[in-house]
Amino acid sequence: MQIRRRDFLAAGCASLLPLPAMAGPSRRLVARPALAQLAPPEYPKTGVWGFDGLVPGRELRLRQGEQLDVSFENALPQNSSIHWHGLRIENAMDGVPGMTQDPVPPGGTFAYRFVAPDAGTFWYHPHVNSVEQVSRGLAGVLIVDEREAPDVDQDITLVFDDWRMNEDASIAEPFDNRHDRSHAGRIGNHVTINGTSIPEYEVRSGERLRLRLVNTATARVFELLYRGLEGAVVAYDGMPLAEPVREERLVLAPGQRMDVIFDVTAEAGDAAVIGFVERGDAYVAVDFPVADGAAVAARGEIPALPRNREAPLKLDGARPVPLAMAGGAMRGMDPAVWNGERMELRELAAQGQFWAFNGVVGLSDEPFLTASLGETVRIPITNDTAFPHAMHLHGHHFRDVRPDGSLGPWRDTILVAPDETREIAFVADNPGEWAFHCHMLSHSSAGMMSRIKVG
Ligand code: C2O
Ligand code: CU
Numbered sequence: 290m291q292i293r294r295r296d297f298l299a300a301g302c303a304s305l306l307p308l309p310a311m312a313g314p315s316r317r318l319v320a321r322p323a324l325a326q327l328a329p330p331e332y333p334k335t336g337v338w339g340f341d342g343l344v345p346g347r348e349l350r351l352r353q354g355e356q357l358d359v360s361f362e363n364a365l366p367q368n369s370s371i372h373w374h375g376l377r378i379e380n381a382m383d384g385v386p387g388m389t390q391d392p393v394p395p396g397g398t399f400a401y402r403f404v405a406p407d408a409g410t411f412w413y414h415p416h417v418n419s420v421e422q423v424s425r426g427l428a429g430v431l432i433v434d435e436r437e438a439p440d441v442d443q444d445i446t447l448v449f450d451d452w453r454m455n456e457d458a459s460i461a462e463p464f465d466n467r468h469d470r471s472h473a474g475r476i477g478n479h480v481t482i483n484g485t486s487i488p489e490y491e492v493r494s495g496e497r498l499r500l501r502l503v504n505t506a507t508a509r510v511f512e513l514l515y516r517g518l519e520g521a522v523v524a525y526d527g528m529p530l531a532e533p534v535r536e537e538r539l540v541l542a543p544g545q546r547m548d549v550i551f552d553v554t555a556e557a558g559d560a561a562v563i564g565f566v567e568r569g570d571a572y573v574a575v576d577f578p579v580a581d582g583a584a585v586a587a588r589g590e591i592p593a594l595p596r597n598r599e600a601p602l603k604l605d606g607a608r609p610v611p612l613a614m615a616g617g618a619m620r621g622m623d624p625a626v627w628n629g630e631r632m633e634l635r636e637l638a639a640q641g642q643f644w645a646f647n648g649v650v651g652l653s654d655e656p657f658l659t660a661s662l663g664e665t666v667r668i669p670i671t672n673d674t675a676f677p678h679a680m681h682l683h684g685h686h687f688r689d690v691r692p693d694g695s696l697g698p699w700r701d702t703i704l705v706a707p708d709e710t711r712e713i714a715f716v717a718d719n720p721g722e723w724a725f726h727c728h729m730l731s732h733s734s735a736g737m738m739s740r741i742k743v744g
């Protein structure tokens with residue numbers, strides 16, 4: 290029998306053989322040094338570390354319920370791993386050395402394989418020496434498409450990042466600076482969106498855009514404004530909202546994501562923009578020049594996305610496990626336990642440790658909380674420090690319990706302002722040991738790291 294080549298050009302994509310059910314993409318991801326033009330063109334390229342040398346890394350995309358196979362190779366001069374931020378996957382695939390796997394040494398590999406349970410916008414980054422590795426550029430977006438995606442004209446991912454650069458556009462060292470560790474973290478001096486200064490996406494008036502906003506910065510909280518666009522937030526942290534929510538300012542803490550659906554209200558020849566706010570001023574971050582020609586007919590209301598699985602929260606009788614945050618500059622801290630030893634703040638600071646959760650600095654033998662499988666847990670988080678913190682729980686999504694008892698959206702990362710108390714509640718339904726930490730990465734390596742044990 291003759292084996293013929295299929296004529297793709299003539300037949301189009303429809304002639305591709307159907308994929309076996311639920312078999313998903315296979316990818317090789319190599320963490321390695323590379324050069325990237327992050328600063329404006331008159332500056333030299335920046336030496337970065339990127340997945341496949343790219344900043345941000347390749348966008349991984351699969352459908353809900355599909356399996357992803359990633360063969361990770363570490364071509365960095367130090368240990369690494371990949372954590373799949375926000376994915377409610379099996380513990381062994383969570384990518385946290387010391388908790389779920391061994392670190393991947395230079396030259397080593399690790400096979401990540403999991404089925405994507407939820408549709409939404411997620412991201413991946415190393416979970417080893419993360420201040421340095423994420424600051425140097427190791428981060429990428431993972432998108433899980435809904436089985437029935439909303440009807441939009443363009444689906445655009447926007448990765449917001451923040452770099453601390455020297456005059457020659459090289460990345461400023463060191464990464465373990467005591468000031469960053471004890472203050473607001475490694476805030477940078479150059480913002481990029483998708484690895485460039487101000488990306489442009491041409492649109493038409495009336496078009497409907499789905500924007501996936503992702504904050505991969507290690508410390509900066511992005512506060513975004515928009516003009517010439519009108520719409521609503523449809524998901525936070527990969528979890529669709531029952532009702533889209535209109536927000537004038539979009540706040541994205543490190544690690545957080547937001548899916549918004551916007552209609553272009555600007556007319557041809559005008560620009561629609563997204564800007565970010567810094568010290569009272571707003572700067573253009575993304576430009577959507579509106580093409581000439583007839584407007585696209587308006588579509589009407591912003592639809593809600595199909596929901597992901599939501600674990601039933603049983604708040605009545607749920608066990609409260611308070612978390613008190615302490616430490617950092619401008620506030621004192623009582624003696625706290627680090628590596629099993631009780632120490633004064635002065636001694637801790639000498640070790641580069643500045644923060645504690647419930648009087649414990651960093652990981653200890655005792656988990657912050659041990660939950661039985663399926664138990665609902667409430668964690669009132671009290672921020673007794675002078676800085677905001679973005680608390681991230683692995684393997685689960687939680688809701689905040691507002692003072693009036695109502696429940697906020699499902700999230701995996703929550704921003705807690707200074708002197709604020711935010712209570713979160715979740716169902717501990719994913720067995721294993723999961724990290725629970727501040728996503729201001731200088732903070733997590735200076736004490737704000739803990740774990741919970743489920744089942
Ligand atoms: Cu996005 Cu523990 O991390
Ligand atoms: Cu923090």
